[in-house]
Amino acid sequence: MSKSNVGRSGAAVPALNDVAKLAAAIVGVIVMLAGGIFVEFGSPRRDSAVAGTAGRAPGMESGQAVLATQFQDSTPLPSCEGADPEVGQLLFENTCATCHGPDGRGLPHQGVNLRLSRFVARHSDPQLVGFLRVGRQPKDPETVSGLYMPARGGNLALDDESLVNIVAHLRNLQKSDSPQPVGEPQ
Secondary structure (H helix, E strand, O other): OOOEEEOOOOOEEEOHHHHHHHHHHHHHHHHHHHHHHHHHOOOHHHHHHHHOOOOOOOOOOHHHHHHHHHOOOOOOOOOOOOOOHHHHHHHHHHHHHHHHOOOOOOEOOOEOOOOOOHHHHHOOHHHHHHHHHHOEOOOOOOOOOOOOEOHHHHOOOOOHHHHHHHHHHHHHHHHOOOOOOOOOOO
């Protein structure tokens, strides 16, 4: 903790800002863990996604079948027109960078390299927004890392507009020059 005040007893008391940051981090971890437990033990969305064949149309590739079932949601996917990659970068740095690193190159045993991700490259912007809405379970047949990806990166405050901006930032990351990755390759 960076700053502290002195309480009545003369003992150091953490500054309110530091306490709020710590509380927010703890709540974030609890939400991610609770979300993973809920999805692991009873979410119908997970069951159809893991099955991989539910809802598959003739001629659909495996990845498309998973997207068709996993991202089924009564909420239509938003338009990605007018997305702001600069806003997306700020949102990415505040949420996604925890696992994928500030530059999107991934962190070992936490998040994959998004700059080189074939998953990101082969899906449309609306499909990626749909993916970010629901996240991914370690047993998902499309995963290359076997890691849990929480819905909305664990930040339930991210609305669809925020996710659209994050996807725009991901597109910029994939266009940019990307040296040797740090995280698991895709």
